[in-house]
Amino acid sequence: MKRSKFTEEQIIGILKEHQAGMSAKALCRKYGVSDATFYKWRSQLGGMEVSDAKKLKGLEDENRRLKKLLAESMLDVSTLREMLGKNF
Numbered sequence: 001m002k003r004s005k006f007t008e009e010q011i012i013g014i015l016k017e018h019q020a021g022m023s024a025k026a027l028c029r030k031y032g033v034s035d036a037t038f039y040k041w042r043s044q045l046g047g048m049e050v051s052d053a054k055k056l057k058g059l060e061d062e063n064r065r066l067k068k069l070l071a072e073s074m075l076d077v078s079t080l081r082e083m084l085g086k087n088f
Helices: 008-019 024-031 035-045 050-087
Strands: none
Touching: 008 024, 008 035, 008 050, 024 035
16 A cells, blocks of 8 residues: 555644635645545544544554454464364
8 A cells, every 4th residue: 555645743734724724625736635635634534633643543553463463363273173173
């Protein structure tokens, strides 16, 4: 997946400019992003502070790591069950 050229802090700053009264089209032109990108940012990070966004990113990373561990352990369990089934 392509990484954004903007950090979460910058995105939240852009969204705060929008809340302050600047139009979405003007912001998109100023920062060189599409309308769709701006509205996606607004739906994901709208109303958040920088600390909230960092916590969210940390939780998403932890969730991704835990899902990977679960998948690996389920694979190990299924392999062991298969091996035990062949031995008997």
